[in-house]
Amino acid sequence: MDPTPAGDTTAEPQASAPAAESPAASQFRDRFESLLPSIQREWPEVARSTLEATRGSFDTVVEVIARQTGRTSDGVKQQLLELVQVTGDQAHHLADSLRPLEEQLEQLLDDLNASLRPRIEKPVRERPLMALGIAAGVGVLVGLLLASGRRSA
Secondary structure (H helix, E strand, O other), X not given: OOOOOOOOOOOOOOOOOOOOOOHHHHXXXXXXXXXXXXHHHHXXXXXXXXXXXXXXXXXXXXXXXXXXXXXXXXXXXHHHHHHHHHHHHHHHHHHHHHHXXXXXXXXXXXXXXXXXXXXXXXXXXXXXXXXXXXXXXXXXXXXXXXXXXXXXX
């Protein structure tokens, strides 16, 4: 039996399957943290804590901004959608511009590995005890330096 009387509309709604979000609203929720500074620049009269309390719900953010700024919900919604679009375009542009640099860095690391590794491995293979002694000596020196730094603090 349902504990809520048939005509009672004051009871909290029961948890049900969430309404399907639009792709823009989903994108907004995913990027909400990174959009907060831009939202605050656009609407400085809305407190950051108020925006954070919305937990990235697109419709709730629209309502909060419209209520606190006196602007229409449709106008706020359109501005937020443009903001999401602009930041998305900027992120794609940045990723596209970084891709050649990433490939160049990978190539440089491969070249460095190919040229430096044999130069390091050869002396270690020829004189393993000397390499081990040098490594132990460097470790002791670093340990002494770190220990003396802690004593003086």
